Amino acid sequence: MDTISNRIEVHDRDALDTARAVLDACADAHQMGEAVKAAVARNQAWRGEQCINLLAPEAPTSPGVRALLAAEIGTRAAEGHSGRVNRWFAGTRHIDEVEALCVELLKRYFRCSYADHRLCASMIGNAVVYTALSEPGDVVMTAAQPVGGHSSNRADGPAGVMGRKIVDIPFDPDELVVDVDAFRRFAPLVRPKLVALGLSMTLFPQPVAEMKQVIREWGGRFYFDAAHQLGLIGGGQFQDPLREGADIVTGSAGKTFAGPQSGILVWDDPELTERVTHAVFPVWAATHQVNRVAALALATAEAIAFGRDYMAAIVANARALARALDERGIPMLGATKGFTTTHQAIGDVRRFGRGLEVAQKLERANIIVNKNLVPADRPEDWDFPGGIRIGTIEVTRQGMGPGEMAAIAEMITRVVVRGEEPERVRKDALALRSGFPSLYYCFENGLPPR
């Protein structure tokens, strides 16, 4: 076994060792399959039924959406653009129906002229935009990670590896918005072909119109990566980048949009349509998981019916949770500006250890958050950043409101500030969670009772 233990693994070596031991102990491949199913069931029992899940980039999907993810249509091959001639494969008549419904539903929710549904991840959407709207050697301005930027728009993501030159968008670390004055001075010096504004840490609206005004001078394009804010935008609870001058918007379907994890592209300018759709296929997607497309279409119909109410409740809960935490001694970002206008609340936990340690302690209490860079961190602090990020997408869909946010803040404070044993707090987390067994803002259960 020496050869194995000496191998360089990027994944956690202990986890792989454990998996090997599990497989070695199985009598046959059938048992190996059962071991996989058992791990999935353990996750469902713990994360699905016993945790207060406060991860900002995940969302619970409705029973209908989940059922479609397992539908027969997901076993069918369909690549390329819809239509009898476009398709390579015969037999796609009903798949075309489903895909066209998905596109038209997306256009309705986002009030836009064009939409693409074939991105197996929002990350792929970013790659599509870079392919369609820029070339190797072009300057692209994007936000750095400590102020919320995402690797997909940085040197180590699709833009960087495709040879785009990444230059930082100037950011005001106190206001947590783009520093427009600095942008006005600096952007003309590098004349970016594309400005890509994508923020995984997102509390406040950004000056999209002002930035577009600046880059319009040399024909620069504005790309808003709304991975996180997508549902909020469609539900009218955040700025509307397309209306403010963005040329194209991408987003994750599995964050605030609360559909199946994947990506969405929306835009209005007919001039972009051919370039963008051809960057989707044949460049970045072939078979694009039609079960996922069907689930996305249903999630979009849900968003049309319930999105406005759901997204408003998410933001109200995030604000209530941030305020409650701040009042209890955890310094929250954006305190002078009402804490947040999104689904996120960001805590600066440097005085309580660091983000990793705090998140791990909370995990022992069945409260799930993530470590997060804060503006005071350096990019090198990636593994041990000073903050935590908290999101309210799931607890809101379970029907929790501001009263429950105060209860959650109290539990977090007991662990983080008062140093109480997480296992003691876990009892209370379990009790709260078990009082909210259903999901709302979906056709099965409608709006939450209250």
Ligand SMILES: *Cc1c(COP(=O)(O)O)cnc(C)c1O
């Ligand atoms: C999450 C995120 C992405 C990637 O989205 P996936 O759907 O996970 O591929 C891209 N950009 C930003 C800003 C993000 O936060």
